[in-house]
Amino acid sequence: MCQINLNKYLDHNKDWAKKLFDSNNNYFSDLTEGQSPIAMLLGCSDSRVSPSKVLGIDLGELFIHRNIANVVSHSDLNFLSVMQYAVENLGIRNIIVYGHYGCGGIKAAYENKSNGLLDNWLANIKDVIRHHKDELNSIQDEAEKLNKLVELNVLEQIENIKQTSIYKEALEMGIEIKLHAWVFDFSSGLVHDLKARRELSMQE
Template identity: 75%
Template sequence: MCATDINHYLENNQNWVKTVLSQNEEYFDVLKEGQHPKALLLGCSDSRVSPSMVLGSELGELFIHRNIANVVSHTDLNFLSVMQFAVENLGVRDIIVYGHYGCGGVKAAYENNSNGLIDNWLANIKDVIRHHKSELNSIEDQNTRLNRLVELNVLEQIENIKQTSIYRQAIDSGNKLKLYAWVFDFNTGVVHDLKKKYNIKPSIV
C-alpha cells in the first residue's frame, strides 16, 4: 500500500468527524469524560473481523483486545492486564471470546508446519487439537473440521478465562461475570452464539 493510500485514512477520519459533529455537537465532549464499556471482547487480529464494524458498536461500548486466534494464554500478561483492568477498574461483567471461521492461526496450528516464532503461540491451539483429537478425526471434510476446531478453540478460551486469578477473585467477591462464545462467519456476515447453537448450559458458558 502506497503512502497516498495510507493518507486516505486521515481523509476518512476528517469526514467522519464532520459527520459525527453534524449529528451531535457534544459527541466528543461526552466521549472525553471517560469510558464505560458494556463488555470486554477478545478477538482475533485478522483484519477482516473488525468487531466494532461487524457488531455495529459505538465508541466506548466495547473494551477490545485482539491477538492471533483469540487465545487466552496464562503467560500473556498483556491480555491478563487488559482483563483485570476491564473487570476491576471499568466494572465490566460481560466477556466475549470472538473467533471466526477461516482463522489462519487455527489452520496453521492444525497443519503443524514450521512457521517460526509464531509456533510458540500456536502451541496453545495445538493443545486444543490434542484435547479434541477424536472428535476432529471423526469429521471427514477438512473445511468442516477446521470450522469445528475454530469453535472448540473459542470454547477452550472460555475455560481458560475461568482459570485466571482475575475471574476467580471476581466470582469470590460476588461479581457474576458472564462469558460468551461467539464466532463470525465470513460467508454470511453472521455472528454465531455457540451457546445457542449447541444448546450449552449457561453454567458452562
C-alpha cells in the same frame, strides 16, 4: 511496487468526525469524560473481522483486546492486564470470545508446519487439538474440521478465562461474570452464538 495511499484514511477520518460533530456537538467532549463499556471482547487480529464493523459498535461500547486466534494464554500479561482492568476498574461483567471461521492461526496450528516464533503462540491451539483429537478425527471433510476447531478453540478459551486469578477472585467476591462464545461466519456475514446453539441442540 504498488504505491499505497494511506492519506485516504485521514480524509475519511475528517469526514467522519465532521458528520458526528454536526449531528451532536457534545459527542467528542462526552468521550473525554471517560469510558463505560458494556462488555470486553477478545477477538482475532485478522483484518477481516473488525468487531466495530461487524457488530456496529459505537465508540465506548466495547473494551477490545485482539491477538492471533483469540487465545487466552496464562503467560500473556498483556491480555491478563486488559482483563483485570476491564473487570476491576471498568466494572465489566460480560466477556466475549470472538473467533471466526477461516482463521489463519487455527489453520497453521492444525497443519503443524514450522512457523518460527509463531509456533510458541500456536502451541496454545495445538493443546486444543490434542484435547479434542477424537472429535476432530471423526470429521472427514477438512473444511468442516477446521470450522469445528475454530469453535472448539473459542469454547476452550472460555474455559481458560475461568482459570484466571481475575475470574476466580471475582467469583469469590460475589461478582458474576458472564462469558459468551461467538464465531463470525464469512460466508454469511453472521455471528453465531455457540452457547445458544449448543443449548438449542440439547433441547432437540
